[in-house]
Amino acid sequence: MSRPTSRALPRGVPAGLAGVLALAAAWEAYKALLPDDGWVLGDTRILPRTTDVAMPHLWDMVARAAEPLTSAADAEPLWLATLRGAGSTLGVAAVGWLTGVTVGLLVAVLMARFLPARAGLLPWVVLSQTVPLIAIAPLVKRWGSRLEIGALDWQDWMSVAVIASYLAFFPVAVGALRGFTSPDHASTDVHLELFRAYGVGWWATFWRLRVPASVPFLLPALRLAAANAVVGTVVAEVSTGLRGGLGRMIVEFGASASADPAKQWSPIAGAALVGLAATGVVALLGAGLRRYQTGEEAR
Amino acid sequence: MSAVVATGVGRVFGPAGGAGGTVALSDVDLTVAAGELVSLIGPSGCGKSTLLRLVADLDTPTSGSLTVFGKTPARARADQDYGIAFQQAGLLPWRSVQANVELPLQLHGASRAERAARAAELLALVGLTDFAGHRPDQLSGGMQQRVAIARALARWPRLLLMDEPFGALDEMTRERLQDELLKIRAETGAAVVFVTHSIPEAVYLSDRVVVMTPRPGRVVADLEIALGSPAERAARGIALREDPAFFERVSTVREALHAGEAGLPARDRGAAGAPDRAGR
Ligand SMILES: Nc1ncnc2c1ncn2[C@@H]1O[C@H](COP(=O)(O)OP(=O)(O)OP(=O)(O)O)[C@@H](O)[C@H]1O
Ligand SMILES: [Mg+2]
Numbered sequence: 001m002s003r004p005t006s007r008a009l010p011r012g013v014p015a016g017l018a019g020v021l022a023l024a025a026a027w028e029a030y031k032a033l034l035p036d037d038g039w040v041l042g043d044t045r046i047l048p049r050t051t052d053v054a055m056p057h058l059w060d061m062v063a064r065a066a067e068p069l070t071s072a073a074d075a076e077p078l079w080l081a082t083l084r085g086a087g088s089t090l091g092v093a094a095v096g097w098l099t100g101v102t103v104g105l106l107v108a109v110l111m112a113r114f115l116p117a118r119a120g121l122l123p124w125v126v127l128s129q130t131v132p133l134i135a136i137a138p139l140v141k142r143w144g145s146r147l148e149i150g151a152l153d154w155q156d157w158m159s160v161a162v163i164a165s166y167l168a169f170f171p172v173a174v175g176a177l178r179g180f181t182s183p184d185h186a187s188t189d190v191h192l193e194l195f196r197a198y199g200v201g202w203w204a205t206f207w208r209l210r211v212p213a214s215v216p217f218l219l220p221a222l223r224l225a226a227a228n229a230v231v232g233t234v235v236a237e238v239s240t241g242l243r244g245g246l247g248r249m250i251v252e253f254g255a256s257a258s259a260d261p262a263k264q265w266s267p268i269a270g271a272a273l274v275g276l277a278a279t280g281v282v283a284l285l286g287a288g289l290r291r292y293q294t295g296e297e298a299r
Numbered sequence: 300m301s302a303v304v305a306t307g308v309g310r311v312f313g314p315a316g317g318a319g320g321t322v323a324l325s326d327v328d329l330t331v332a333a334g335e336l337v338s339l340i341g342p343s344g345c346g347k348s349t350l351l352r353l354v355a356d357l358d359t360p361t362s363g364s365l366t367v368f369g370k371t372p373a374r375a376r377a378d379q380d381y382g383i384a385f386q387q388a389g390l391l392p393w394r395s396v397q398a399n400v401e402l403p404l405q406l407h408g409a410s411r412a413e414r415a416a417r418a419a420e421l422l423a424l425v426g427l428t429d430f431a432g433h434r435p436d437q438l439s440g441g442m443q444q445r446v447a448i449a450r451a452l453a454r455w456p457r458l459l460l461m462d463e464p465f466g467a468l469d470e471m472t473r474e475r476l477q478d479e480l481l482k483i484r485a486e487t488g489a490a491v492v493f494v495t496h497s498i499p500e501a502v503y504l505s506d507r508v509v510v511m512t513p514r515p516g517r518v519v520a521d522l523e524i525a526l527g528s529p530a531e532r533a534a535r536g537i538a539l540r541e542d543p544a545f546f547e548r549v550s551t552v553r554e555a556l557h558a559g560e561a562g563l564p565a566r567d568r569g570a571a572g573a574p575d576r577a578g579r
Contacts, residue, residue, distance in 0.1 A: 190389030197355055197383045199376050200406045208406065212393050291434070292393045 024058055031055055056262040061269075064262035078266050082249070086270040089233050089245040090277060092157050096164025097229040097278070101222065103165065104172025111173075112180040112210065113202065122177075129170050133232065137163055137239040160242050164232035168225040175221025179214025180206070215292035222285065226278040234271055246270050300369050302458045302490035303331040303354055308363035309515075310349050323349040325515035326363070333368075333457065336484055336491040336529065338501035338508045340552065342560065346516025347494040351462050354492065355383055368457065379407065381458040382451030382489075386466045388443035390435035396446050397422065397431040403453045421449035424483060441472035445479070452487065459484075459491045466496065474540070477503055481533035498556070502548045503532070503540060510552065512559035520555035524548050 031050045039047035048054060056064075065082065068075035107125065111118040137159075144159040183191050191213075195205040237247025246267045253264035286293070308327045313320030324346040331337045339347045352358040353365055356372035367375035375381060382403075390399045400421050401414040409417070422428045425445040435443055444464055451459060465473045477500060484491055495501050501508045502524055510520040526532055526548065532539055539545055 190385050190387050191391070193357055193385070194383070194389055195406075196357055197376065197381075198403050198406050199379060204406055208402070209391070212391070215393075 027055070027058060031057070053258055053261045056265065060262045061265040064260070065266045078263065082246070082266040082270040085244065085246045085249050085267060086274050089230070089237065089247070089271070090274045092161050092237075092242075092245065093164055093226075093229045093233040093274065093278060095158075096161040096233055097168050097226055098165075099161060100165035100168025100170075100225055100229060101172050104169035104221075104225070105176055107169070107173040108176035108180055109206075111177050112206075118177070125170065125173050128166070133163060133167065133235055134239045137236045140236075141240045156240060156242050157244075159240060160233055160236040160245075163236035164229040167228040167232035171221040171224040171228065172218075175217050175224075176214055179217030179221075180210045182213050182217060183209055212292050215289050219282070219286045219289065219293070223279050223282045226282050227275055230271070230275045230278050234274075246274065300333060301330050301366075302333050302335070302368060303329065303492065304366045305329040305350075305354075306364050308350070308353065308360045308365055310346070310353060310358065311361045322515035324353075324360075325517050327516070327518055329509060329518060329521075331458075331490050331492055334488050334490050336493065336504060336506045338493045338495055338505040339511060340495055340498065340501045340508055340556065341511030341516075342513055342556075343496075344516075345511040345513035347511060348462055349516065350511075351460050351492060351494055355381060355460050375458075379403070379454050380456060381460050382454065382456035383460045384444075384447045384451045384462070384464045386463040388435070388440075388447040390443055390446055390450075392435050394435075395431065396427060396433050396435065396438070399435065399446055400449045400453055402450060407454065417453060418449075421452055424452070424486070425449045425479065439472075441468050441476060444468065444476065448476075448480070448483070452483070452489075455487075457489055459489050461491065462494045463496065464493075465500065473497075473500070478533050478536055480504060481529045485528070485530035485533060498549055498552050499540070499545075502526075502545060502552055508552050510555045510559055519559035522548075522551060522555060 034047060034050050036049060036051050038045050038049045052060070065077070065079040067078060069078050069081045107121060111121050140162055141156060141159040144154045144156070144162070147154045183189065191209055192205070195209055233245065234247040234250070236242070237245040238251055241251075242248060249267035250264055250271070253260070253267060257264055305327055308324060308329075309322070310324040311320040311322050327346075327350060329337075329350070339350065341347055349358065353360050354367060354372060356367075356376040359372075365372055368380055370378070370380075390396075391402065394402070397415070397418045400418040401409075404414045404417060418431070419428070422431055425448060427442060427445055427449070430438065430442065435446070438446065444467075448461075448464065451461075465476050468476065480491075480493075481504065491504075493501070493504055495504075503526075505524050508520075508522045508524060509518055510522065511517065512519050526539065526542075526544060527535070535542075
């Protein structure tokens with residue numbers, strides 16, 4: 001075949017790098033151009049301070065990352081501690097993502113299979129997302145600690161994963177439902193007519209038609225769910241005070257920011273890395289499902 | 300046994316009981332013998348697709364009775380007595396050509412080896428052996444339609460239902476596929492109900508041409524074509540298309556179509572005229 005083979009780097013990588021560089025340049029330019037006190041209009045500060053405490057230089061952040069975590073003699077370097085924290089956060093987020101995706105898919109199947117369920121469930125699915133996450137995080141932790149499921153000993157990280165999954169399931173439920181029902185909305189319903197003509201039931205139609213047809217809708221939903229799971233994990237780590245992850249590090253280092261302003265930027269960069277890793281995994285998944293992504297419309 | 304027997308079949312869309320509904324079909328009688336190739340022809344909206352969908356049990360008549368090989372259409376559909384093809388090929392874009400042909404077999408639990416063997420056979424029949432591994436979007440419209448026909452034949456149906464399958468194709472491709480359909484018909488011995496807008500196509504392909512008119516959809520003529528068996532017709536090809544006997548049949552069908560049409564505007568004018576005059 002004469003199709004050009006895909007290059008070693010995905011198309012988004014150069015653009016992404018350019019974006020990061022532009023952001024770094026903007027940061028330093030802002031610091032250089034604006035007064036230390038930011039911009040104050042009357043009593044209101046409309047642009048933030050640019051002092052080294054509020055906005056450390058990028059090279060200071062990098063230098064700080066190379067130094068030890070604390071002044072203790074055997075302390076590991078900050079970057080290593082950050083990576084460790086990132087690994088922990090990524091792990092919890094992955095569990096939250098998997099749980100959320102599973103629940104989201106189940107809800108979508110339920111809604112696609114039973115029309116009344118679609119009418120009955122969808123408002124609840126939407127409503128579920130209006131509950132403020134920070135408010136429920138401590139509650140979930142408390143409920144979790146009282147749970148006893150057979151031999152399973154409920155851990156605090158599980159509460160965090162539950163909160164992450166809570167954010168992750170929403171885009172999946174909505175995206176998968178749209179995908180599963182896309183044959184109903186196609187410009188012509190040849191495919192559905194064909195499956196009817198073959199005299200097969202709903203489930204055979206589901207596996208052979210609705211599931212493959214849902215892929216173009218499902219992939220963006222999975223990517224969104226991955227981002228949501230990471231954000232949910234970090235926020236829940238902050239509000240439940242879970243040890244080991246980036247959320248806790250951001251809070252702790254933030255508390256000592258006036259003395260060591262560059263330190264907290266390491267876990268913040270770590271959180272961005274975790275987000276990248278999570279969406280990267282979904283992108284890989286998408287590459288594996290490429291043949292399902294062409295020409296979603298009936299031919 | 301007849302492949303299709305329709306007696307007094309009607310289909311009204313909209314509110315049950317009639318008031319305000321669209322009468323898509325009214326009192327249609329139609330018999331298609333086993334192995335016979337019958338074309339339905341008529342202006343847009345005369346209920347050709349509706350009739351085909353009733354036979355396929357994709358829709359149910361509101362009056363009259365319909366049997367397919369002596370069974371209810373629902374039974375015939377469950378038994379997979381027919382294969383069906385539409386104007387859109389309707390191939391699944393994520394499947395290869397071969398996997399598309401195998402789809403009906405797969406859905407009914409044929410083994411991988413059985414499927415592959417049957418698909419190879421069918422792709423040879425429609426001349427697409429070399430394209431088995433291609434994706435549908437790599438094929439031309441005519442090739443896609445051939446895949447769709449192969450797919451419709453996958454489970455050895457005794458009846459093939461086709462709704463303007465060549466409607467979107469250019470004239471050359473169309474004539475080639477018509478020859479292929481005759482060849483397939485000769486090899487499989489399946490009955491075919493073929494919906495078309497093209498008079499020459501109907502005459503060339505059919506043992507019988509059934510002429511329909513709209514509002515309400517009815518059968519106004521049922522014409523025997525008698526230009527030889529499908530195999531003979533396929534063998535004669537272009538010679539047949541240029542035969543005076545062919546043109547004579549084309550004229551007959553055209554006249555029947557226009558007579559059917561003519562009956563209608565006269566009545567339409569009367570019906571539309573009255574309120575018109577009353578309005579002034
Ligand atoms: N699902 C439906 N609901 C309401 N009316 C319908 C429906 N399907 C068909 N009709 C009506 O029934 C009549 C016959 O339609 P049908 O599609 O069978 O015509 P056709 O002969 O196949 O036309 P064409 O040659 O354009 O394909 C039309 O007036 C159409 O508007
Ligand atoms: Mg039609």
